[in-house]
Each structure stands twice: as structure tokens, then as C-alpha cells.
Amino acid sequence: MPDPSGWDLFKSPAARILPGKARQAMEGVYTVGNGNNTFGDLTAIKWSYVINTNDSSFHVSGFFGKDIAYFICEGKQLDGAIIMNGYWRKMVSTETGLIRLTITAANGANILLSPLPAVTPGSIVINGVFGNGQEEPELPVSFAYNRPLHNSPAGFNILAHRSGGRNSDLLPVSENSVEMVLKTAEFGSTGIEIDVRFTKDGIPIIYHDNDLNLREVQKSGLVGPIENYTYAQLSAFVRLIHGERIPTLRQVLNTVVYQTQLSFVWLDTKYIGSLEKVQTLAQEFKQRALQQGRNVEIVIGLPGRDQINNFLSLPDYASTPSLCELSIEDVQTTNARIWAPRFTEGTQNDKVAAIHAQGRKAFAWTLDVPEFIEQFIREGDFDGILSNYPSCIAYYYYVQQ
Amino acid sequence: MYNNKFFVLLLLLFCFNISVAQKKVKKERLPRRKPSFVLQAGGGASYYTAHVNTSSVAYTGTLNKWSPAGTLRLMWYPRYRLRLGLETGFTNFYRYKVTDTSGQGQVSLQAIPLLVVWSMQVLPRLNIYAGFGSYILKPISIIKALSIQETGF
Numbered sequence: 001m002p003d004p005s006g007w008d009l010f011k012s013p014a015a016r017i018l019p020g021k022a023r024q025a026m027e028g029v030y031t032v033g034n035g036n037n038t039f040g041d042l043t044a045i046k047w048s049y050v051i052n053t054n055d056s057s058f059h060v061s062g063f064f065g066k067d068i069a070y071f072i073c074e075g076k077q078l079d080g081a082i083i084m085n086g087y088w089r090k091m092v093s094t095e096t097g098l099i100r101l102t103i104t105a106a107n108g109a110n111i112l113l114s115p116l117p118a119v120t121p122g123s124i125v126i127n128g129v130f131g132n133g134q135e136e137p138e139l140p141v142s143f144a145y146n147r148p149l150h151n152s153p154a155g156f157n158i159l160a161h162r163s164g165g166r167n168s169d170l171l172p173v174s175e176n177s178v179e180m181v182l183k184t185a186e187f188g189s190t191g192i193e194i195d196v197r198f199t200k201d202g203i204p205i206i207y208h209d210n211d212l213n214l215r216e217v218q219k220s221g222l223v224g225p226i227e228n229y230t231y232a233q234l235s236a237f238v239r240l241i242h243g244e245r246i247p248t249l250r251q252v253l254n255t256v257v258y259q260t261q262l263s264f265v266w267l268d269t270k271y272i273g274s275l276e277k278v279q280t281l282a283q284e285f286k287q288r289a290l291q292q293g294r295n296v297e298i299v300i301g302l303p304g305r306d307q308i309n310n311f312l313s314l315p316d317y318a319s320t321p322s323l324c325e326l327s328i329e330d331v332q333t334t335n336a337r338i339w340a341p342r343f344t345e346g347t348q349n350d351k352v353a354a355i356h357a358q359g360r361k362a363f364a365w366t367l368d369v370p371e372f373i374e375q376f377i378r379e380g381d382f383d384g385i386l387s388n389y390p391s392c393i394a395y396y397y398y399v400q401q
Numbered sequence: 402m403y404n405n406k407f408f409v410l411l412l413l414l415f416c417f418n419i420s421v422a423q424k425k426v427k428k429e430r431l432p433r434r435k436p437s438f439v440l441q442a443g444g445g446a447s448y449y450t451a452h453v454n455t456s457s458v459a460y461t462g463t464l465n466k467w468s469p470a471g472t473l474r475l476m477w478y479p480r481y482r483l484r485l486g487l488e489t490g491f492t493n494f495y496r497y498k499v500t501d502t503s504g505q506g507q508v509s510l511q512a513i514p515l516l517v518v519w520s521m522q523v524l525p526r527l528n529i530y531a532g533f534g535s536y537i538l539k540p541i542s543i544i545k546a547l548s549i550q551e552t553g554f
Binding site (some may be wrong): 204218219232235236237238248250277281354 | 414451452453460494495496497499501503504506508509510538540542544554
């Protein structure tokens with residue numbers, strides 16, 4: 001990821017944080033003028049935030065239809081204008097670079113910074129430059145406001161696989177890390193899927209593979225099944241690819257509830273054993289979220305027969321939110337709130353309609369091909385899609401007319 | 402737990418071989434000897450050449466890649482020049498200590514080679530050896546937790 005800290009204007013002491021109304025009013029579908037050869041014809045621009053210890057940090061993201069491209073910027077107001085500074089990336093390749101954007105007062109900043117911003121097509125024009133790698137950006141880019149983001153009344157879940165994407169996608173933070181949970185909304189995610197395992201001493205942790213390997217962790221001297229180690233051993237000796245510690249389930253749920261705007265957590269159970277601790281934590285953090293005035297849905301994933309049997313042995317399984325990947329009959333047996341078939345089964349609109357008729361939801365997993373994502377959003381009736389490229393889902397969902 | 406890298410370095414560990422075969426070279430040039438098995442033992446020092454990332458974990462500057470190494474090799478000497486054998490042994494790839502918020506501890510990555518070895522007498526008193534195989538890796542980690550990380554779980 002290129003370092004965007006070289007824009008002196010953005011570091012000006014006179015630059016101030018943007019008002020919330022300006023951020024909200026800026027969101028929308030924009031027509032790409034300059035730069036459409038690189039990014040495509042449309043972009044869906046949306047803000048996200050995380051809550052830090054003393055303040056909040058806001059990022060504006062633009063999701064494009066070409067090559068799963070996106071940009072992520074910070075934004076400020078300066079002398080009546082709005083300036084945005086960050087980087088762009090294409091997920092189909094390693095192409096990336098800096099991007100600097102400006103909305104002058106005449107191009108809509110005066111509207112956005114007004115007490116009651118009213119945005120109309122063409123009233124906001126974002127101009128700027130982008131470049132390749134760390135080089136000074138010089139290529140022109142421009143976006144003109146076209147229409148509001150699509151939002152269906154029932155809402156739609158844009159779910160990020162492994163909390164934001166795989167290590168193989170060369171993201172700046174590690175998969176299944178607290179740091180990725182804090183970053184995933186910048187990619188357009190409204191929820192996450194995370195992988196739950198247990199340490200030797202019974203601590204639920206978030207880790208995908210069944211062993212410590214160089215795909216997920218740095219060389220540490222510890223090898224073999226992760227369940228052979230205590231949490232203290234993993235915490236002291238093992239670091240994820242980008243240097244983070246392997247998080248506990250408690251740490252991740254705490255981050256989701258208290259620091260993010262995420263509204264959905266899919267706990268993919270990668271182990272075979274009692275689900276009691278996972279159930280307890282899910283219930284605890286559901287309550288904590290409610291105390292915060294937030295509705296965060298935390299569901300236990302049931303990917304196989306063993307997990308279903310363990311789920312059914314829970315004392316109050318029927319009232320425990322769960323997500324079943326198997327048949328509709330299994331969904332009914334477990335009283336799962338969500339049916340999540342593999343995307344290769346197709347859109348299955350008749351089965352999805354049957355699930356909806358039972359008051360349940362349907363999610364598809366794991367869609368990474370843009371053509372399939374577009375097809376599932378246009379032709380399917382799913383309530384959410386899981387992907388390693390949430391920015392691609394965000395684009396196709398938000399640009400719908 | 403297996404490392405499939407080809408470790409040429411292993412050959413260097415046999416500089417102190419007690420090689421019965423060496424003494425029998427002259428005999429082999431006379432009437433052919435009977436096939437036999439020869440047990441060889443060796444020892445020396447090993448060095449782990451690959452990089453170990455020390456940037457993220459709270460190492461205390463005690464990363465040690467040197468270790469004593471011992472090997473045991475069973476060779477089959479047929480009537481021909483090419484000989485076949487199995488080799489095992491013991492070494493320590495690396496070890497280090499940490500002082501971290503989660504505790505103090507140390508890790509040692511032990512390795513046991515399991516190799517198939519060939520040798521050939523190229524000169525009256527010179528044999529060459531080559532082999533390939535896997536290492537069984539056995540991490541030994543000790544951690545003395547400074548504090549309880551989680552309340553319950």
C-alpha cells in the first residue's frame with residue numbers, strides 16, 4: 001500500500017474534520033469522467049468510520065466496476081473546499097497508487113458544508129489526480145454526482161470473508177485479525193465472517209487453517225496443529241503475516257461492538273466440539289451491542305453435520321442465532337435464522353423464496369468473480385453475499401437503479 | 402511436522418565419520434568382498450541458514466542458530482560401487498527467548514532428519530555421499546505467563 005502522507009496541503013494545520021452531514025450528503029453514485037479508462041464509468045462513494053480510544057476516524061471509499069478497483073481516502077475541509085487524500089488499488093492485480101481529490105466551493109463543497117446540504121445530479125464534481133505506486137500523482141481523475149446509493153428497504157449484507165479478505169490478496173493487514181476488523185468497512189463490508197478454533201487451554205481464537213503455517217503466520221519456531229498450543233504460547237511467540245497477534249474471539253467481538261459500524265458477524269466453526277463457549281460469547285456481545293444502542297447480529301455458522309449435532313446438543317439451540325450451510329431441512333431442524341448455500345448451486349430463487357416465507361434470510365458464499373456477483377445481485381434474491389472482495393459487492397449493490 | 406527441504410548442509414556434519422568403509426577400500430580392489438551393513442556415527446555443529454523474522458515478537462536478542470548435531474547412518478555395502486543407506490540424527494534449528502506482555506518464554510525448534518543416502522567410492526580413499534528426505538520438526542516452547550489473558554475465555 002503506498003504511503004499517502006506526502007501531500008503537504010492535507011497536513012495543513014488549517015484543515016479540519018468534515019461535518020457528519022457533509023459526509024452523509026457526499027455519498028452516492030458518481031459518473032467517472034477523467035480516469036474512466038482505468039476505473040470504469042461509475043463509482044459508488046461511501047463513508048465509513050471506526051471509533052478509537054479518544055476519537056473516531058473516517059474514511060471515504062469509492063468502489064469501481066472495473067478490475068475490482070477502489071480508492072480509500074481521509075477527508076478534510078480547508079478554506080471552503082473539501083480535500084481527500086489516500087490510495088487506490090485494483091484487486092485483480094497488484095496495481096496501486098496515490099490519489100488526491102478536491103471538491104472546490106464552486107463544485108459543490110459550499111453545498112456539502114451548508115447546514116442542510118441538498119445534493120442534485122451534477123451538483124458535486126470531484127476533481128483530482130492519481131498515480132502509480134509511490135510516484136507523485138499526476139493523472140487526472142474526476143467524478144460527478146449522479147444519484148443516491150441504492151438501498152433496499154430490507155437492507156443487504158456485504159460480508160467480508162476472513163474479516164476482510166485473504167492474505168493472498170496482499171492487503172495491508174492480516175486476515176482474521178483485529179486490525180482487519182477495523183479496516184473492513186473501508187472495503188465496503190457491513191459484516192464479517194471469521195473462523196473460530198480453540199487453543200489447547202480452551203480459549204476460542206480466530207484463525208483459519210488447522211495448523212501454524214507460513215501462509216498465515218511468520219516463522220516462529222512453533223509448527224503443527226494450532227490446538228496443540230495454549231493461548232499464552234500463541235500470544236507470546238506467534239504473529240500473523242503482518243505482525244498482529246492471533247486474536248481471541250472475545251477481542252474480535254469486542255472490537256466489532258465497540259469500535260466499528262459492522263452489523264453482522266458470522267462465526268464459522270472450524271473445529272468439531274462443544275459450541276457452548278461460542279454460544280455464551282455470542283449472547284454476551286449481542287447484549288453488549290444492545291446496551292450500546294446497536295443491533296449486531298452474531299450467528300454461529302454450521303458448515304457440516306458434526307457442527308449441527310453439536311449445535312443441537314446446546315440447551316437452548318432453537319433460540320440461538322445460527323447460519324446453516326446445509327439443506328433447507330437442516331435449516332428447519334436447527335431453526336437457523338439464515339440459510340447459506342454455496343454459490344455454485346446458483347441463485348435458487350425458488351428455494352430462497354421458500355426460506356423468506358419462513359421468516360429466514362439467505363446468504364450466498366463465497367463469490368469472488370465480478371460477473372457472478374453482478375448476476376447474483378441482479379437476478380438473485382439473497383439477503384447477503386460473502387466475498388473476499390466486499391468492494392465488488394458494494395459496487396454492484398449500490399449502483400443498482 | 403515435516404520439512405521437505407533438501408539439506409545439502411547435512412553432508413558437512415559427517416566430517417568426523419568413523420568410516421569402516423575407508424579401511425576396506427584396498428580389500429575391495431582385490432577379490433570382491435561379501436555384501437555387508439556398516440553403521441556410521443557422526444557429530445559436529447549445524448547452522449540454520451534461513452531467515453527468522455524477529456521484528457514482530459518481543460525477542461530479547463537471544464536468537465541462536467548454532468547447535469550441536471549428531472547423526473547415525475546405516476549403509477548397505479553391496480558388491481558394487483554404489484551404496485545405499487538410511488540416516489537419522491538430531492539437531493536444533495534455532496532457539497530464542499521472549500519477554501512479552503503475555504509472559505516470558507523460550508522456543509526451541511528441534512529437528513530429526515530422516516534421509517535416504519547414497520554413496521560411491523570415487524577414489525581409493527574418497528567416498529562421496531548424497532541424500533534426500535524430510536525432517537521431523539519438534540517445537541519445544543515454554544511460557545511463563547505474567548498475567549491471565551482472559552477472564553474465563
